[in-house]
Amino acid sequence: MLHHKKLSGLYIHIPFCRKACNYCDFHFSTQLHSLNRMVKGLAKELKLRSSTPKSSIDTIYFGGGTPSILADQSLNILMETIKTYYNVSTSAEVTLEANPDDIDSDKAKSWKRAGINRLSIGIQTFNDKILKILNRSHSADQALKSIEWVRQAGFHNISADLMFALPDASDILLNTDLKILMNLDLPHLSIYGLTIEDKTVFGNWKIQNKRAFPSDADYERNYRIVHEVLIQNQYEHYEISSFAKNKHFSRHNSSYWLQNPYLGIGPGAHSFDGENRGHNISNNQIYLKQMDIGHAQLIIEPLSLTEKMNEYIMTRLRTHFGLDFEQFEEKFHRDIRNDHLKFIDQICLEGLAFLEKNKLKLTFAGFLISDEICARLFYPIS
Ligand code: SF4
Structure with a gap:
């Protein structure tokens, strides 16, 4: 068992996606029919892992998977459950990861009403051909439009994810992506180089030599371009993959890096009590059965000194x-x-x-x- 005397972060994993991106090895399912049951399970786990007196929460992060897939009512249920069982600071950072194809004007306004105050939008690239190779569910136009919608709904604290070292990409394409991104002038960016993971479509393509992927030298050159362009545009490169303008650092992720205690809710979610780590089972059906019988089993990962x-x-x-x-x-x-x-x-x-x-x-x-x-x-x- 982990002992959460003091919490600072709460992570809620929404393990569903509309389709599987070809590079992704996160825990998610495309079987959306169990989404409502999962929301009930997450609410139950939030209650089961709460304590008296209530733990204090400074940051909440809905990650995935694709949290923007949640219906308004489901997000409201989760937010209300959190407020019932945890002591959420009035200045808490509350982030939701969103994919552009889930965003429209009404959705953005409903997130604002639900208490979300930071959005992390998965853009990856503005090139439609490469978005298809990645098997992303959105287009470049949708990505641009989504930023407009969330800004109109009153969101300022916005982060975007971009990727480099992508198959079929070039330095010209990366520079084009960065130029578009710089024009958007977002306060926070997470920019990752593609890594080929086993048990992904790209992993299989690589083994079978079906497609050429960027070399280590391409990766390094691309990373350097990203760093230089962002520094020139007044971003601080404050973590290997994270860039912030005017100190808009991700408070939730910074808390991980500072090794503050956090609680992870949902299948595959990780927790840390300041001393030890643990995680929930990465299987939606087994997780849901555990929640049905009210037994939230944490797999402890003991760490030596x-x-x-x-x-x-x-x-x-x-x-x-x-x-x-x-x-x-x-x-x-x-x-x-x-x-x-x-x-x-x-x-x-x-x-x-x-x-x-x-x-x-x-x-x-x-x-x-x-x-x-x-x-x-x-x-x-x-
Ligand atoms: S949307 Fe995100 S979590 Fe889902 S498959 Fe794509 S990269 Fe993975």
Whole structure:
């Protein structure tokens, strides 16, 4: 069992999508007939995992899957259940992930009324041909229109997802996508390079040599273009894949990276109580049966002290928060700076990292090889 004495984030996983994107290995189903039953199950889990006195919540995040698939009434049920069983801060950040094809004027207004105050819109690219290759359910026009609708409904805190290193894409296409995106002037962007995962359509195509995918060199060049264009446009590259203007950082995700406790609701959702991690089963039908009998079973992932130390190193170095030497010593009783004195000096000299107020932070060059840097700083697992 996890002990959630203090919560800061609440994540609700909506495990349904209209169709499967060819690159995606998240937990979702396209069998929408069990959507209403799932909403009841999620409401039940919210109640089962609540405590007395109520836990305080600073951020709520509806992720997926595709949360924008929820009917207005279903979203209202979930929001009301959260407010009944949790102590939601009046200034809470409440994010909903949305796909452009689900957005119209009425939908955007109903989200606003339900208490959503931040939207994360999955655009990926503005090129219709590539959207088809990705098997996305929307068009470029719908993406542009969706931003208009949500702005007209009064949303300012908007994030968009874009992808690079896409099949059949080129630097010209990426620059075109970025130009369109910069014109939209959104406060937050999440920009990911495509990675080919096993058990996805792209994974199969790759094994069967059915399509050429960008090389590591393409990936690196594209990532550099993204970084440079965004910096020129006053975005802060505050996490490996995240960019914010005027400090509009994602409070929910920042809380993950700072290792604050959070509760994950729904099939496959992860939770963290400040010490240990756990997750729900990634199977909609088994999850629903568990909710029917009122038994929310969490699969605990016990972490050794060394694993916790390495996780701290990894999550901190991927963000602008940086690896805090003093905090590391307080938490783990190890002087990491001293343990890795030579290596830290070397990466700072090579322009891969820098020191700021007793914290080690990576530069963009460091982000490019962050896995290698982290691996060198990790403590051996016995
Ligand atoms: S909409 Fe999102 S979660 Fe659903 S298949 Fe596509 S990328 Fe995956």
